[in-house]
Amino acid sequence: MSQMKLYSHEAIKNLGAAHGFKMTKSLGQNFLTDKNIIDRIIDATGIGPDDLVIEIGPGLGVLTCEAARLARRVIAIEIDKALIPILGVTLGDFSNIEIINRDVLKTDITDIIEKAKAENPGIAGVKVIGNLPYYITTPIIMKLLEEGTPADSITVMMQKEVAERICAPAGVKSYGALSVAVQYYCDVTKVADVPKEVFVPRPKVDSAVLRLDVRSEKPVDLIDENMFFVCIKAGFSQRRKTLLNCMTGLRGMDKAAMRSLLEEIDIDPMRRAETLTIEEFAKLANRVKKEVPNG
Numbered sequence: 001m002s003q004m005k006l007y008s009h010e011a012i013k014n015l016g017a018a019h020g021f022k023m024t025k026s027l028g029q030n031f032l033t034d035k036n037i038i039d040r041i042i043d044a045t046g047i048g049p050d051d052l053v054i055e056i057g058p059g060l061g062v063l064t065c066e067a068a069r070l071a072r073r074v075i076a077i078e079i080d081k082a083l084i085p086i087l088g089v090t091l092g093d094f095s096n097i098e099i100i101n102r103d104v105l106k107t108d109i110t111d112i113i114e115k116a117k118a119e120n121p122g123i124a125g126v127k128v129i130g131n132l133p134y135y136i137t138t139p140i141i142m143k144l145l146e147e148g149t150p151a152d153s154i155t156v157m158m159q160k161e162v163a164e165r166i167c168a169p170a171g172v173k174s175y176g177a178l179s180v181a182v183q184y185y186c187d188v189t190k191v192a193d194v195p196k197e198v199f200v201p202r203p204k205v206d207s208a209v210l211r212l213d214v215r216s217e218k219p220v221d222l223i224d225e226n227m228f229f230v231c232i233k234a235g236f237s238q239r240r241k242t243l244l245n246c247m248t249g250l251r252g253m254d255k256a257a258m259r260s261l262l263e264e265i266d267i268d269p270m271r272r273a274e275t276l277t278i279e280e281f282a283k284l285a286n287r288v289k290k291e292v293p294n295g
Helices: 009-019 035-045 062-070 081-090 109-119 134-146 160-167 177-185 225-235 243-247 255-264 278-291
Strands: 051-056 073-078 097-101 125-131 153-159 186-194 207-214
Touching: 009 081, 035 062, 035 125, 035 153, 035 186, 035 207, 051 062, 051 109, 062 073, 062 097, 062 125, 073 081, 073 109, 081 097, 134 153, 134 160, 134 177, 153 160, 153 186, 160 177, 160 186, 160 207, 177 186, 177 207, 177 225, 177 278, 225 243, 225 278, 243 255, 255 278
Parallel strands: 051 073, 051 125, 073 097, 125 153
Antiparallel strands: 153 207, 186 207
16 A cells, blocks of 8 residues: 555545545645655655654655655654544555554653654654644644754644744844744754645645754853743734833833843844844843843
Protein backbone atom coordinates (compact mmCIF):
# COMPACT_ATOMS: atom_id res chain seq x y z
CA MET A 1 0.00 0.00 0.00
CA SER A 2 3.00 2.31 0.48
CA GLN A 3 3.29 2.56 -3.32
CA MET A 4 -0.17 4.14 -3.56
CA LYS A 5 -0.08 7.82 -4.51
CA LEU A 6 -1.70 8.94 -1.26
CA TYR A 7 -1.63 12.55 -2.41
CA SER A 8 -3.80 11.88 -5.47
CA HIS A 9 -7.42 12.97 -5.54
CA GLU A 10 -8.40 9.43 -6.49
CA ALA A 11 -6.63 7.87 -3.50
CA ILE A 12 -8.16 10.39 -1.09
CA LYS A 13 -11.63 9.70 -2.50
CA ASN A 14 -11.22 5.91 -2.53
CA LEU A 15 -9.77 5.68 0.97
CA GLY A 16 -12.56 7.85 2.30
CA ALA A 17 -15.21 5.72 0.64
CA ALA A 18 -13.66 2.40 1.70
CA HIS A 19 -13.47 3.42 5.35
CA GLY A 20 -16.54 5.62 5.57
CA PHE A 21 -14.29 8.56 6.40
CA LYS A 22 -15.46 12.15 6.14
CA MET A 23 -13.15 15.07 6.72
CA THR A 24 -13.87 17.04 9.86
CA LYS A 25 -13.85 20.80 9.42
CA SER A 26 -13.46 21.37 13.17
CA LEU A 27 -10.13 19.51 13.09
CA GLY A 28 -8.82 21.64 10.23
CA GLN A 29 -8.33 18.66 7.92
CA ASN A 30 -6.93 19.66 4.53
CA PHE A 31 -4.99 16.96 2.67
CA LEU A 32 -2.02 17.87 0.48
CA THR A 33 -2.20 16.72 -3.15
CA ASP A 34 1.04 18.09 -4.64
CA LYS A 35 4.02 15.68 -4.72
CA ASN A 36 6.43 18.51 -5.44
CA ILE A 37 5.47 20.26 -2.21
CA ILE A 38 5.70 16.97 -0.30
CA ASP A 39 9.24 16.46 -1.64
CA ARG A 40 10.26 20.02 -0.76
CA ILE A 41 9.06 19.57 2.81
CA ILE A 42 10.90 16.28 3.23
CA ASP A 43 14.06 17.65 1.61
CA ALA A 44 13.98 20.66 3.94
CA THR A 45 13.88 18.49 7.03
CA GLY A 46 17.23 16.90 6.31
CA ILE A 47 16.04 13.62 7.86
CA GLY A 48 18.89 11.12 8.21
CA PRO A 49 19.03 7.34 8.75
CA ASP A 50 19.58 7.70 12.51
CA ASP A 51 16.82 10.26 13.11
CA LEU A 52 13.60 10.01 15.05
CA VAL A 53 10.76 11.88 13.37
CA ILE A 54 7.77 13.15 15.34
CA GLU A 55 4.90 13.99 13.01
CA ILE A 56 1.94 16.08 14.10
CA GLY A 57 -1.27 15.25 12.23
CA PRO A 58 -0.28 12.60 9.66
CA GLY A 59 -3.67 12.66 7.91
CA LEU A 60 -3.54 9.87 5.32
CA GLY A 61 0.21 9.44 5.77
CA VAL A 62 1.65 11.30 2.77
CA LEU A 63 4.53 12.83 4.74
CA THR A 64 4.72 9.88 7.11
CA CYS A 65 5.69 7.32 4.50
CA GLU A 66 8.27 9.62 2.92
CA ALA A 67 9.82 10.29 6.32
CA ALA A 68 9.80 6.57 7.15
CA ARG A 69 11.89 5.82 4.05
CA LEU A 70 14.64 8.05 5.42
CA ALA A 71 14.41 7.87 9.22
CA ARG A 72 15.21 5.23 11.79
CA ARG A 73 11.81 5.69 13.43
CA VAL A 74 8.66 7.76 12.91
CA ILE A 75 6.07 8.47 15.59
CA ALA A 76 2.94 10.19 14.28
CA ILE A 77 0.38 11.82 16.59
CA GLU A 78 -3.15 11.88 15.15
CA ILE A 79 -6.17 13.22 17.03
CA ASP A 80 -8.86 11.78 14.71
CA LYS A 81 -9.55 8.16 15.66
CA ALA A 82 -11.37 7.68 12.34
CA LEU A 83 -8.00 8.02 10.56
CA ILE A 84 -6.23 5.33 12.60
CA PRO A 85 -7.52 2.32 10.59
CA ILE A 86 -6.79 4.16 7.33
CA LEU A 87 -3.22 4.81 8.46
CA GLY A 88 -2.97 1.12 9.31
CA VAL A 89 -3.59 0.43 5.62
CA THR A 90 -1.60 3.24 4.00
CA LEU A 91 1.45 2.72 6.22
CA GLY A 92 1.14 -1.03 6.63
CA ASP A 93 4.32 -1.80 4.68
CA PHE A 94 6.53 0.07 7.16
CA SER A 95 7.87 -1.47 10.35
CA ASN A 96 9.40 1.73 11.71
CA ILE A 97 6.20 3.76 12.15
CA GLU A 98 4.12 4.13 15.31
CA ILE A 99 0.77 5.94 15.32
CA ILE A 100 -0.49 7.53 18.54
CA ASN A 101 -4.17 8.52 18.68
CA ARG A 102 -3.99 11.59 20.88
CA ASP A 103 -4.46 15.36 21.02
CA VAL A 104 -0.98 16.81 20.54
CA LEU A 105 -1.75 19.73 22.85
CA LYS A 106 -2.41 17.25 25.65
CA THR A 107 0.60 15.07 24.86
CA ASP A 108 3.97 15.00 26.58
CA ILE A 109 6.12 14.95 23.46
CA THR A 110 9.36 15.08 25.42
CA ASP A 111 8.34 11.88 27.21
CA ILE A 112 7.60 10.19 23.87
CA ILE A 113 11.02 11.19 22.54
CA GLU A 114 12.86 10.06 25.66
CA LYS A 115 11.12 6.67 25.64
CA ALA A 116 11.87 6.19 21.94
CA LYS A 117 15.55 6.95 22.54
CA ALA A 118 15.66 4.57 25.48
CA GLU A 119 14.17 1.79 23.34
CA ASN A 120 16.44 2.59 20.40
CA PRO A 121 19.87 3.91 21.45
CA GLY A 122 20.80 4.29 17.78
CA ILE A 123 18.63 7.39 17.46
CA ALA A 124 20.87 10.42 16.96
CA GLY A 125 18.67 13.35 15.98
CA VAL A 126 15.04 14.37 16.40
CA LYS A 127 13.01 16.14 13.73
CA VAL A 128 9.42 17.39 14.13
CA ILE A 129 7.29 17.67 10.99
CA GLY A 130 3.63 18.28 10.22
CA ASN A 131 0.84 19.93 8.32
CA LEU A 132 -0.61 21.90 11.22
CA PRO A 133 -4.32 22.72 11.57
CA TYR A 134 -4.70 26.47 11.08
CA TYR A 135 -6.68 27.04 14.26
CA ILE A 136 -4.03 25.63 16.62
CA THR A 137 -0.79 26.37 14.77
CA THR A 138 0.50 28.92 17.28
CA PRO A 139 -0.38 26.87 20.40
CA ILE A 140 1.37 23.81 18.93
CA ILE A 141 4.55 25.69 18.01
CA MET A 142 4.73 27.52 21.34
CA LYS A 143 4.09 24.28 23.24
CA LEU A 144 7.03 22.64 21.50
CA LEU A 145 9.32 25.60 22.20
CA GLU A 146 8.23 26.55 25.70
CA GLU A 147 8.37 22.96 26.93
CA GLY A 148 11.90 22.62 25.62
CA THR A 149 11.04 19.69 23.35
CA PRO A 150 14.39 18.02 22.59
CA ALA A 151 14.19 18.38 18.81
CA ASP A 152 16.81 19.67 16.40
CA SER A 153 14.29 21.23 14.04
CA ILE A 154 10.58 21.74 13.43
CA THR A 155 9.49 21.76 9.78
CA VAL A 156 5.81 22.52 9.52
CA MET A 157 3.14 23.84 7.18
CA MET A 158 0.82 26.56 8.41
CA GLN A 159 -1.40 29.40 7.29
CA LYS A 160 0.71 31.82 5.22
CA GLU A 161 -0.27 34.77 7.37
CA VAL A 162 1.07 33.05 10.50
CA ALA A 163 4.29 32.12 8.69
CA GLU A 164 4.76 35.76 7.69
CA ARG A 165 4.31 36.85 11.30
CA ILE A 166 6.88 34.31 12.51
CA CYS A 167 9.43 35.41 9.88
CA ALA A 168 8.85 39.16 10.24
CA PRO A 169 11.76 41.40 11.23
CA ALA A 170 11.38 44.34 13.60
CA GLY A 171 9.78 47.39 12.03
CA VAL A 172 7.23 45.74 9.74
CA LYS A 173 3.51 45.55 10.40
CA SER A 174 3.35 41.77 10.79
CA TYR A 175 6.09 41.77 13.48
CA GLY A 176 4.67 40.96 16.88
CA ALA A 177 4.95 38.88 20.03
CA LEU A 178 4.92 35.63 18.03
CA SER A 179 7.81 36.87 15.84
CA VAL A 180 9.95 37.72 18.85
CA ALA A 181 9.14 34.50 20.71
CA VAL A 182 9.84 32.09 17.85
CA GLN A 183 12.97 33.95 16.74
CA TYR A 184 14.23 33.86 20.34
CA TYR A 185 14.00 30.07 20.36
CA CYS A 186 14.83 29.32 16.70
CA ASP A 187 16.56 30.26 13.49
CA VAL A 188 13.70 30.56 10.99
CA THR A 189 13.89 29.58 7.31
CA LYS A 190 11.06 29.78 4.80
CA VAL A 191 10.87 26.59 2.75
CA ALA A 192 7.96 27.17 0.38
CA ASP A 193 4.71 28.96 -0.30
CA VAL A 194 1.83 26.53 -0.79
CA PRO A 195 -1.26 27.69 -2.72
CA LYS A 196 -4.70 26.71 -1.43
CA GLU A 197 -5.43 24.95 -4.73
CA VAL A 198 -3.22 21.96 -3.81
CA PHE A 199 -5.37 20.85 -0.86
CA VAL A 200 -8.49 18.71 -0.55
CA PRO A 201 -10.75 20.21 0.61
CA ARG A 202 -9.51 23.59 -0.54
CA PRO A 203 -8.99 26.04 2.34
CA LYS A 204 -9.82 29.73 2.02
CA VAL A 205 -6.22 30.89 2.41
CA ASP A 206 -2.74 29.97 1.19
CA SER A 207 -0.16 28.17 3.31
CA ALA A 208 3.60 28.23 3.78
CA VAL A 209 6.23 25.84 5.11
CA LEU A 210 8.82 26.98 7.65
CA ARG A 211 11.82 25.21 9.11
CA LEU A 212 12.57 26.24 12.68
CA ASP A 213 16.06 25.21 13.78
CA VAL A 214 16.04 25.14 17.57
CA ARG A 215 18.90 27.23 18.93
CA SER A 216 21.44 25.52 21.17
CA GLU A 217 22.24 28.98 22.53
CA LYS A 218 19.75 31.84 22.85
CA PRO A 219 20.53 35.04 20.88
CA VAL A 220 20.43 37.28 23.99
CA ASP A 221 21.51 37.05 27.64
CA LEU A 222 18.63 37.37 30.07
CA ILE A 223 18.52 37.79 33.81
CA ASP A 224 15.00 36.35 33.87
CA GLU A 225 13.43 34.71 30.81
CA ASN A 226 9.94 35.09 32.26
CA MET A 227 10.41 38.85 32.55
CA PHE A 228 11.48 38.95 28.89
CA PHE A 229 8.15 37.45 27.84
CA VAL A 230 6.22 39.66 30.28
CA CYS A 231 7.77 42.72 28.60
CA ILE A 232 6.97 41.38 25.12
CA LYS A 233 3.35 40.72 26.07
CA ALA A 234 2.97 44.15 27.62
CA GLY A 235 4.66 45.91 24.72
CA PHE A 236 2.37 44.38 22.13
CA SER A 237 -0.79 44.55 24.27
CA GLN A 238 -1.95 47.75 22.58
CA ARG A 239 -0.24 48.00 19.22
CA ARG A 240 -1.32 51.57 18.43
CA LYS A 241 0.03 52.96 21.69
CA THR A 242 3.58 53.98 22.49
CA LEU A 243 5.92 51.71 24.37
CA LEU A 244 5.69 54.08 27.35
CA ASN A 245 1.92 53.76 27.55
CA CYS A 246 1.99 50.00 27.09
CA MET A 247 4.69 49.45 29.71
CA THR A 248 3.37 51.86 32.36
CA GLY A 249 2.04 49.90 35.32
CA LEU A 250 4.31 46.94 34.65
CA ARG A 251 5.36 45.57 38.04
CA GLY A 252 3.85 48.67 39.66
CA MET A 253 6.04 51.19 37.82
CA ASP A 254 4.34 54.54 37.15
CA LYS A 255 4.75 56.53 33.95
CA ALA A 256 7.57 58.72 35.22
CA ALA A 257 9.58 55.73 36.44
CA MET A 258 9.06 53.85 33.18
CA ARG A 259 10.00 56.89 31.09
CA SER A 260 13.19 57.26 33.07
CA LEU A 261 14.00 53.57 32.71
CA LEU A 262 13.49 53.58 28.93
CA GLU A 263 15.60 56.70 28.47
CA GLU A 264 18.33 55.20 30.63
CA ILE A 265 18.70 52.25 28.21
CA ASP A 266 18.49 54.51 25.14
CA ILE A 267 15.02 53.41 24.01
CA ASP A 268 12.77 56.29 23.00
CA PRO A 269 9.58 56.03 25.15
CA MET A 270 7.57 57.20 22.13
CA ARG A 271 8.54 54.20 20.00
CA ARG A 272 6.12 51.34 19.46
CA ALA A 273 6.87 47.73 20.37
CA GLU A 274 6.90 46.63 16.72
CA THR A 275 10.11 48.66 16.22
CA LEU A 276 12.06 46.93 19.01
CA THR A 277 14.53 44.19 18.17
CA ILE A 278 14.96 41.06 20.28
CA GLU A 279 18.14 42.66 21.68
CA GLU A 280 16.23 45.76 22.76
CA PHE A 281 13.48 43.70 24.40
CA ALA A 282 16.22 41.82 26.26
CA LYS A 283 17.81 45.08 27.40
CA LEU A 284 14.40 46.30 28.58
CA ALA A 285 13.59 43.08 30.43
CA ASN A 286 16.96 43.00 32.17
CA ARG A 287 16.62 46.62 33.29
CA VAL A 288 13.07 46.08 34.60
CA LYS A 289 14.25 43.01 36.51
CA LYS A 290 17.02 45.03 38.15
CA GLU A 291 14.52 47.75 39.06
CA VAL A 292 11.99 45.28 40.46
CA PRO A 293 14.03 42.19 41.42
CA ASN A 294 11.11 40.52 43.15
CA GLY A 295 8.60 41.44 40.47
